Amino acid sequence: MDNEKQMRVLVLDDDSFMLEFITHLLQELGVSEVLVAENGRSGLYILAGQVADIDLLICDIEMPGMDGIEFLRNIADQDYRGKIALFSGVDANLLKAAERLAVARGLNIIGTLPKPVTIGAIAAMLEKIPISASQISVSDKALQVLDVTDIEHALASDQIGIYYQPKVSAITGYVTGVECLTRWQHARHGCVLSDNFISLVNQAGLINDFTHYVLRKSAEQLHVWLQQSIDLKISVNVSMENLDRFNLPELYEETIKKCGIPVEYVTLEITESKLGKDFAKTLDILTRIRLKGFGLAIDDFGTGYSSMETLKHLPFTELKVDRLFAHGASNDLATRAILESSIKLGRILNLNVVVEGIETEADYRLATELGCDEIQGFFIAKPMPADEFVEWLIAYEAMLDDF
Numbered sequence: 001m002d003n004e005k006q007m008r009v010l011v012l013d014d015d016s017f018m019l020e021f022i023t024h025l026l027q028e029l030g031v032s033e034v035l036v037a038e039n040g041r042s043g044l045y046i047l048a049g050q051v052a053d054i055d056l057l058i059c060d061i062e063m064p065g066m067d068g069i070e071f072l073r074n075i076a077d078q079d080y081r082g083k084i085a086l087f088s089g090v091d092a093n094l095l096k097a098a099e100r101l102a103v104a105r106g107l108n109i110i111g112t113l114p115k116p117v118t119i120g121a122i123a124a125m126l127e128k129i130p131i132s133a134s135q136i137s138v139s140d141k142a143l144q145v146l147d148v149t150d151i152e153h154a155l156a157s158d159q160i161g162i163y164y165q166p167k168v169s170a171i172t173g174y175v176t177g178v179e180c181l182t183r184w185q186h187a188r189h190g191c192v193l194s195d196n197f198i199s200l201v202n203q204a205g206l207i208n209d210f211t212h213y214v215l216r217k218s219a220e221q222l223h224v225w226l227q228q229s230i231d232l233k234i235s236v237n238v239s240m241e242n243l244d245r246f247n248l249p250e251l252y253e254e255t256i257k258k259c260g261i262p263v264e265y266v267t268l269e270i271t272e273s274k275l276g277k278d279f280a281k282t283l284d285i286l287t288r289i290r291l292k293g294f295g296l297a298i299d300d301f302g303t304g305y306s307s308m309e310t311l312k313h314l315p316f317t318e319l320k321v322d323r324l325f326a327h328g329a330s331n332d333l334a335t336r337a338i339l340e341s342s343i344k345l346g347r348i349l350n351l352n353v354v355v356e357g358i359e360t361e362a363d364y365r366l367a368t369e370l371g372c373d374e375i376q377g378f379f380i381a382k383p384m385p386a387d388e389f390v391e392w393l394i395a396y397e398a399m400l401d402d403f
């Protein structure tokens with residue numbers, strides 16, 4: 001086949017006619033290897049026996065015996081990381097609910113395929129899979145063997161790098177600041193995303209050194225940019241575990257001042273903002289951080305512990321709506337409603353509202369129409385190393401100037 005894609009797809013459906021039909025469509029679209037399973041049990045069996053990864057798993061929701069939801073629960077328990085498309089003849093709301101459930105379990109759902117399925121819908125799904133998908137998954141598997149000693153070594157030997165993701169004004173489109181995100185340049189596994197190692201940093205008891213390191217490196221970088229007349233603000237992630245010392249505001253202030261930048265140029269994003277037992281201590285530290293002039297953002301708003309209760313009690317200046325309520329909001333009523341009300345809430349409370357995780361033009365337009373202040377997401381740009389970010393910035397601003 002002239003348009004062959006080196007891709008391995010597993011289709012799970014109890015209807016043998018449907019399996020044959022989808023296999024045929026996938027082959028038409030050039031997929032090099034199609035595996036099929038007629039029930040959940042044989043699906044699990046096939047997944048367990050794979051040496052290389054499956055690039056896409058297409059899973060029917062309604063099946064006798066082990067249904068799709070049960071099957072997904074099983075693979076979520078085994079930390080399955082591959083891409084999944086859900087597939088069913090059930091009504092659209094039910095299919096959406098199944099999708100949300102799978103996402104809540106940490107599965108990587110890339111879309112849904114309502115029956116009757118068309119070749120166009122499958123082609124659109126395959127477009128979402130980068131050519132290197134299987135390599136990424138293999139490295140994900142390897143990551144499961146990393147431990148606390150690895151992270152200690154990484155911190156000591158400067159293997160933690162910082163990538164910068166732009167935030168743009170929803171009104172002008174120009175870049176207002178960057179979120180500083182950590183990446184681990186691992187000798188064997190390549191570039192490791194923060195989601196995969198922050199918990200290790202916590203387990204190793206190194207989160208204070210880690211955050212301080214990121215803050216200092218990012219502030220040094222901002223100093224360089226300000227000297228080059230690149231006028232930006234920086235946002236650095238701080239976890240609740242960091243808020244354990246009363247002198248933290250002084251420590252952070254001193255670090256920022258030593259780098260020669262104004263404290264007002266730095267926003268601390270509080271992740272997983274669970275109000276712990278020592279609420280008075282948390283409030284004390286955060287209030288004094290604000291008094292020093294730092295911005296304070298509630299990160300991932302709407303998920304987990306990042307809730308209304310936290311928002312009510314802590315002195316935030318910024319609300320970052322989680323990407324769960326941004327991604328796909330333009331074509332899903334419930335997601336849009338949550339996005340809209342989160343933006344409204346932020347505005348009523350006079351907070352700078354940032355919507356993160358915007359991946360498409362339609363979602364970008366919607367977020368701006370709904371009145372947020374800033375937007376962040378792959379639609380604008382992915383996180384990049386400092387040099388690459390500057391190149392990107394020059395090209396992006398030139399494009400806006402020409403507009």
Ligand code: C2E
Nearest residue numbers: 181182193194195214237238239271357358359377378379
């Ligand atoms: P976060 O603070 O909410 O950061 C945004 C995450 O979303 C980043 O993932 C970013 O790459 C990703 N992202 C941005 N735009 C899009 C998009 O359009 N689509 C999708 N699918 N993803 C998008 P990353 O870098 O893997 O970081 C994950 C989380 O790890 C961060 O979430 C933050 O909670 C934590 N983290 C990262 N760096 C640090 C750090 O230095 N300290 C602490 N405590 N946590 C950090």
Ligand code: MG
Nearest residue numbers: 179237269299
């Ligand atoms: Mg953040």
Ligand code: MG
Nearest residue numbers: 299300320356
């Ligand atoms: Mg976030």
